[in-house]
Amino acid sequence: MADRNEPLHLIKSRRDSALNALVSGVPYMSWLGIQFDRRGDELTAILPFDDKLIGNPRLPAIHGGVTAAFMEVTAIIELSWAAMWEDLESGRIAPDAAVPDSLPRLPKTIDFTVDYLRSGLPRDAYARARVVRSGRRYASVQVETWQDNRSRLMAQATGHFLMPQP
Amino acid sequence: MTQDPDTTDADHARIAQQFIEAIPHARALQMRVDEIGAGRAVISMPWAEHLVGDPRTGVIHGGVVSALMDTCCGAAVMAHPTKPRSTATIDLRIDYMRAAKPGQRITARAECYHMTRSVAFLRAVAVDDDGDNPVASATGAFTAER
DSSP, X not given: OOOTXXXXXXXXXXXXXXXXXXXXXXXXXXXXXXXXXXXXXXXXXXXXXXXXXXXXXXXXXXXHHHHHHHHHHHHHHHHHHHHHHHHHHHTSOOOOTTOGGGSOOOOEEEEEEEEEOSOOOXXXXXXXXXXXXXXXSEEEEEEEEESSOTTSEEEEEEEEEEOOOO | OOOOTTXXXXXXXXXXXXXXXXXXXXXXXXXXXXXXXXXXXXXXEOOOGGGEEETTTTEEOHHHHHHHHHHHHHHHHHTSTTOOSXXXXXXXXXXXXXXXXXTSOEEEEEEEEEEOSSEEEEEEEEEOSOTTSOSEEEEEEEEOBO
């Protein structure tokens, strides 16, 4: 259990730098412009709108593949984040973006199914993932993505992942 | 993508490539239409550093494969002989069988295996240079707007 009297700024910087290390290590996430907002251990992925994300120029609408990629990224980061949380809080690990070997290995996608509910508007999109079950070897994750209204989903997805083996 | 009986295969390929070029995300991923027609499409794209999902191995992110599969399925719907006006993805499931080899082109082949008045059913596979050993496969349902 973490120290109750640990200074708040140390707690925040430890969590933020670990999250940053996890996210900044993946070129494709930077290319899409994906960021993460953290509240305690809760993560919200943000996909700022950009012209290169358009799949239907007439509407215009975000590319379905981008929506899928955004949700898959969100699932992988949430899964890694949840898996490393205990080790991070206890101080057993300290992921550092500058030290590639300190980064946890990422889960591998086995399958990913996306349910498209509304076309993606030319606006920012948000996503949250929930780890439904995470065993030693396999994990199942659900993801929801939306734009202006949290209750009006743009898409939902479910995926299975192979966890990195120690 | 329109299909006029008077147009040749070369015309089809040119029209299909223009269709892809008009999609900003397909252009951003440098997709190329290799074959198109009769509810089938073959679209490929090159490996690139900025698309890497695992920096330890240089393997391209699964999301990139999703974007390629989705585009290829959409193109196959548009190339169906019943000539839908437009299409959108209803659902798409991707199975990732193995990592694509870094540096190699990825090619997706999609086939519209059933079409109703309003829904198209699709199957697709993605391969790298080792064409006998798929990287991923996909199944999906797409809208067919008339």
